[in-house]
Amino acid sequence: MSPSYSSQNLRADVVSIIANVGSDETKTLELSRKIASKVSEGQLKLVELVICLREYITSPEQTERQHALHCLSTILGELPKHTLLKNDVSVILDFYLGKFDDVYCMKETLYGLSNIVDMKCFYSNQVSSILKPLKDDYQSTQYLAGTRYYAFLVLQRLLEKFHESMLTNLPLNNLFIETFLSIAGGEKDPRNLLISFHLNSAISSTLENIPQYKEDLFDTLFCYFPITFKPPKNDPYKITNVDLKAALRGAISASPCFEEDAFGNLIDKMTASSPSVKNDTLLTMKACIERFGGEACLKNWVPIWNALKFEIMNNVDADESVAESNEPEFNNYEESLRILTSISAQLLDFKEGAFDKFRSQIFDELEPNFKYEKDLKQSSAILAAVARANIKSFNKVLEDVLKLFFESINDLDVNKLKLLILNLSFFFDAYIEVFCSYTNDAQTSAIPDNTLAQYKDQILMILSKSLKGSSKNEVSLRTLSVVQLTKLVKMPGFLSGEEVSLIVQYLTETILTDDNKNVYFACLEGLKVTSDVSENSVVEISLNQMLKYLEKKGTHTEILGAEEEVPVERILKVILDFTTSRHKLVVESIIGITNTICHFSKNKEEKEYCFMLVSCLYSLFDNNQEVLTNDAASHLKQSVETELLESSKNVAIYSDDHNLHLISAVFYFLNVNAPIINHQIELDRFLSLFIDEMKVLKAPTRSVIIFAKLLSAFDKACEIPAESLLKESISLLKTQHDKCSEFEKLAYFELLAVLSNKWCTEDAVNASLDISDTELIELEIEAWCTKGLAMKNSKLAETYTDKFVKLLRDLESGPASAKLFEVFVMDIPTLDRVKGISWNNNVRLLYKQKLFGDVAPKLVSGYSATGDMSLKANYLLALSLLLKNTPNKITINYIPNLLSLLLQAVQLNNSDVRVSALITIKGTVNQAAQLITEHMHSLVPLLMRLTCPDKYNAYLVRLTALEILRDFTNNVPLNYLLPYKDDIIKGLSVALDDKKRKVRKTCIDTRQAYFELGQVPFE
């Protein structure tokens, strides 16, 4: 023994290990490793270790024996595999084999053996010496799961290591299988079962002489089928139900030798009533079919088919609505069909004759169903499942089926037509499945000839006949044919280019003329799918046709190619709907519509038409932001900007407020998405155009709105003479505001907001304004500049909002200042944040919250400081305008302070104030009803009064008051509400006679809610 590791040391460690076994596993392992490393480094001989352990191993105390043996086994496991020489191994093996009669130490013995088996110097001639005692002397049922685990582990390691030698040594092979059978019987532990299934599968698929043992091997498996296992909460092995199911399934389907037993037993299990058992059975059957091969299929398909037929035909899930709502995890109907596909593929692989027999039997059985229109869906699904295995099966099945389908297509009534199309749809799906591997890259030529293609003309004829030749009331038939036409387009290589075009034509005509929603959406989907497959044909046929209609239109001309008049609104709606996110379609539509606008904008009469076109153009940009990449935007800028700029000067657009505003927003979109490097150049160009040429800051000009929108689009890092622009605009407004129309004034105001938000410094803005001035125009200018500042959370904004709050006390300018509070928080679309664009505006996410938090408390205190009712009204108006434009989730925190104001606000003689106060109250009821409950006594009579006709109870006041009363029933605790039940029911009878239908409807619902309030629920 080497001096560094004395026998005292060893003894100390061994004693420590033995003491720690079963209590501190990590400590045991650590010390075992230490000893193992000493052994492998040659500092310690195995013999010395054994000698040291001897007294414990032979101790009469069973726990001491167990611990000592455990210690030895662990150390063996920690030893490098090559450390022990042949001699050592055989000595230690004999030692362990000798321990076999010590039942108390069985676990440790097997543990040790499992480690010895892995040693390099453990040879094949020693295998049987382990197997024999395992088979004869080891009674698995006597031991706990933990012990049994090591037995399986020994077998697993033996099989891994000596697989080759077993194949050449038949007795060993047989011995191994017999040993396995003996220890695997009666196993229940999930971890052991998992190994057992894997071993079984490895044995039956790789070892020799399986037929001799196949029944026993199968029995050890199938007795567990169908397996279910719910892992305990703190399962250390993390075995799931799925693992076990999959392992068992793998083992059952491992060897074709099981074929006879497997199919018979599985078919028996098909009669199970539990869907999960059935599902397991189906999946296992499918695995068997695929693994056992065609010959096994040929022997067994008849009973399998009969079982599946029963399952498919009687499956309630055949009704799709049920399938969706019920148990999404198992779709046994689908699985059964999948099995048919597998059988079909296997048989065809094996022998064509076998497949023919299978196919013709199924077809013969199902044929009468088509005659009597019985179980059509299931029958078609079965045949399609047989067909979709591969091209050969597809052609063979389709030959029979199509002959049957198209036998009598001449005298079809609507119902029969519908059924025929429904039946065909299954085979379209089968087609897609069979041919989808022939991808689109080689196009039509790659798709081999097939039976369905031969019937293409008839199919197209039937579908187009049911779409074009049926009355518009046949909604379901028309929708169905549109859906199937779409499917044809999806089928790879089925249609020629012209045929796709024809379908696009049909869909376009239908979508423009059919009012039914289902048909509309089916067509829309069809066009979208088609533009995936062939975008060009959609652009050329569908889009161009619609654009052509638009060109011909105009308010006064009503010519159209089709027999029916197609309203412009509809064309534009379709364009908007079907272009969504499709790059080419979006770009082409934008260009096309721009051209139409150019054409019509010159005519004064066409304002309305231009309005529709421009609004559509705006939405094309707005809806498709993600399509407008830098490239797309610069392409569009090139192709449409000049035309649009020209059109914007034309009378039908220039003189119309809406049109001019919307078209200027289009310029915003064009430029905000353009590459950022060009912004400065573009900005300079527009500056010289608007400032130098058109002189928009010298005299009031309507086109300044375009300028304002353009400025909000460009990068805020661009150079611009902002201060002089600001000064000029302000002076223009101050000196010439009587000459400005409202539209022009607003355009200049928006310009001020943009400038003060993006380019002007706080000082520059402050210098241009006069805080002591209370002229109306000065107030407006300040309000808009403040808006720009407030959006970037500028300190200066607070100074000016304070001014406005103070002015509310002023009899003269108070009302106007109150109204201007809305400007601060109003959303202007071009000043919104745009996702993915950071350069356009300085909009802080929480600016409204900050503003509201600053201003609202001041309003509350100002309100309570004055006693004059007309001044109080100013505060209420200002507050209501802020509330109206601020999201509910921001204001809800302030509600406790605001509630008394709100209750007064709803009594002001202004319906807008009433509405915004009511909307805030409504939001509070729905989100934080507890704030409201104690005010019920004042709220209820107030709301009741607001539901009655009155000059200031506008439609929205009455409606919202009713909605609040209705929402009480869902949010306010019953005990608070019940005392008012009868009064409310009685009082609401006034609103039952309201002039507006929607108010009456809401009143009815509200009353009904109160009638049911506190009623014991029926049943």
Next chain:
Amino acid sequence: MSEFINENPDVLDEYLLPSRKEEEGEAFQDGALNTANLLRRKRLLKIHQTTACKVYRNVELIDRLKAQEAALDQVPDLTASETEDSEEDEPEDPIDAQEIYDMIAHISDPEHPLTLGQLAVVNLPDIQVNENNDKSKISEVLVKITPTITHCSLATLIGLGIRVRLERSLPPRYRITILLKEGSHQSENQVNKQLNDKERVAAACENDQLLGVVSKMLSTCK
């Protein structure tokens, strides 16, 4: 017994029931809206379907800002009590047969999971509204119901459900008459008498169990 004979009544699809055409103008409640703008808003809605889209927000914003700008220097009298006459020129939607139909067509049949509209127990042509222009005088509503079979034992219950619904939903100035359609029931006269006898209806409504059944029928109303 009727349950067995009437097991498979003809059922109409929900979407085939008569309904008011899409309510136009629902969304426009701007005071400042003139007719030309209203037309434009309607057009916008036809193209864009919803008022939630940006283009609509834009148009609304322009109109609102313009109106505000125009009214900015006017000092509204927010506190004065009403001086002008309270009659506004708000257009009136009259109560018509379709409205009555919408009130009662969604009542559930007591024995099928279907509505009276789907079973064609109530039909639009069988509803009559005699509106009296003077709202202080009485107006009339006449509903004729068609039981699914001529000996339907639940005709009175269905009638009671309709009556309760209408009494809760119509202003008190309406007289409600519910009759079985001529020749649709074996004991037509008896049922008619029962349905329009105030005392008997009131008595029925006192019966909690019966009221529970009626509540259940009404729970599907939209």
